[in-house]
Amino acid sequence: MDDTPDTEDEVRLNTKDEAARRVASLALELINARRPLEATYINAHIYPDLDRNSFFRALGRDCERLAACGMHVVKSTQNDEQLYQIDEKNSFIGDAKLTQEEALELQVLLSPQVANPAFPLADELGMALLKIDRSFAEQPLVSTRRPKKGPDRTLQMLRDAYGQHLLVEVGYCDAAGVKSTKILAPYGFYSFRDTLYCVCAEEKGSKLEEPRTYRIDRMEKPKILSGRSYTVPDSFEIDDYRALPFQMGPTVGTAVFAAQHPQPDLVSLMKAHGTLEEEEDGSSIWQVPASSWEAAASWGIAQGLIPQKPEELISAAKACLEGAIAHA
Numbered sequence: 001m002d003d004t005p006d007t008e009d010e011v012r013l014n015t016k017d018e019a020a021r022r023v024a025s026l027a028l029e030l031i032n033a034r035r036p037l038e039a040t041y042i043n044a045h046i047y048p049d050l051d052r053n054s055f056f057r058a059l060g061r062d063c064e065r066l067a068a069c070g071m072h073v074v075k076s077t078q079n080d081e082q083l084y085q086i087d088e089k090n091s092f093i094g095d096a097k098l099t100q101e102e103a104l105e106l107q108v109l110l111s112p113q114v115a116n117p118a119f120p121l122a123d124e125l126g127m128a129l130l131k132i133d134r135s136f137a138e139q140p141l142v143s144t145r146r147p148k149k150g151p152d153r154t155l156q157m158l159r160d161a162y163g164q165h166l167l168v169e170v171g172y173c174d175a176a177g178v179k180s181t182k183i184l185a186p187y188g189f190y191s192f193r194d195t196l197y198c199v200c201a202e203e204k205g206s207k208l209e210e211p212r213t214y215r216i217d218r219m220e221k222p223k224i225l226s227g228r229s230y231t232v233p234d235s236f237e238i239d240d241y242r243a244l245p246f247q248m249g250p251t252v253g254t255a256v257f258a259a260q261h262p263q264p265d266l267v268s269l270m271k272a273h274g275t276l277e278e279e280e281d282g283s284s285i286w287q288v289p290a291s292s293w294e295a296a297a298s299w300g301i302a303q304g305l306i307p308q309k310p311e312e313l314i315s316a317a318k319a320c321l322e323g324a325i326a327h328a
Helices: 016-032 039-046 052-068 100-114 122-132 134-138 151-164 264-273 293-302 311-326
Strands: 073-078 081-086 166-173 179-192 195-204 212-215 219-229 253-260 275-278 283-290 306-309
Touching (some): 016 052, 039 081, 151 179, 253 293, 264 275, 264 283, 293 306, 293 311
Antiparallel strands (some): 179 195, 253 283, 275 283
């Protein structure tokens, strides 16, 4: 049984996530280092799957990415070993204090995320706000929205497993109430209608199956399996699993659109969220679950799609176009 969200949306982390994780790891290693880091050490701890030549190319690109973010890395050589460290003079500024107005603006803008149960880094954000200015300490920004047992611990364990690319064993209760033990490879996370999901590939035998979406609040007793590593495929994109704008809520039916020579990005999106029948002449018929005919019609028109059925979708599209003409 495919365990999709309750809205029947098939929702997917991003291939860029792996590069972001690697750059973040490099930045943390360099920030925490008390001496220049040897290239051999960086290769073994952050780029373990790359040979020497590929490693130096990747490291060069990642150093350029850090420089674009304001963190400049300098290279030196000692005993035939290349060393890397942060150029502190050109990377960091001195102490800075926010004005009361700036502190208030940050509080207003970011406090909702601290209290949002679907935001995985809410507690970390609350602590960061406390460090920005002492005035934040007067506000209850460290979230008390969830207990520290259950989903919070599970989420943290999943994040740790994802960060280390290690398999995790969890107890899982699916939408039908069936409980089982699964060995999962976390590929990424997303939230949908205040519920957290993790896109994982389940290990069956010695192979990982196609990734599916799992609700984190249905997981229990997570256990990271040391030494059981995995690799996120380069083709994986979390956006392929996210719900489309017209899929917010219970499904009301299947929308059918015709498309004439759709762009590759749109084709990928349609395949991820519905059934796409492609013809030899370049045209396509797309069937996709919808939660709102009006929203589906509006989205389809914006993408250059032609509504085919049901009648509710066609009527909604006509009304949308007539409204646009009236306000033209």
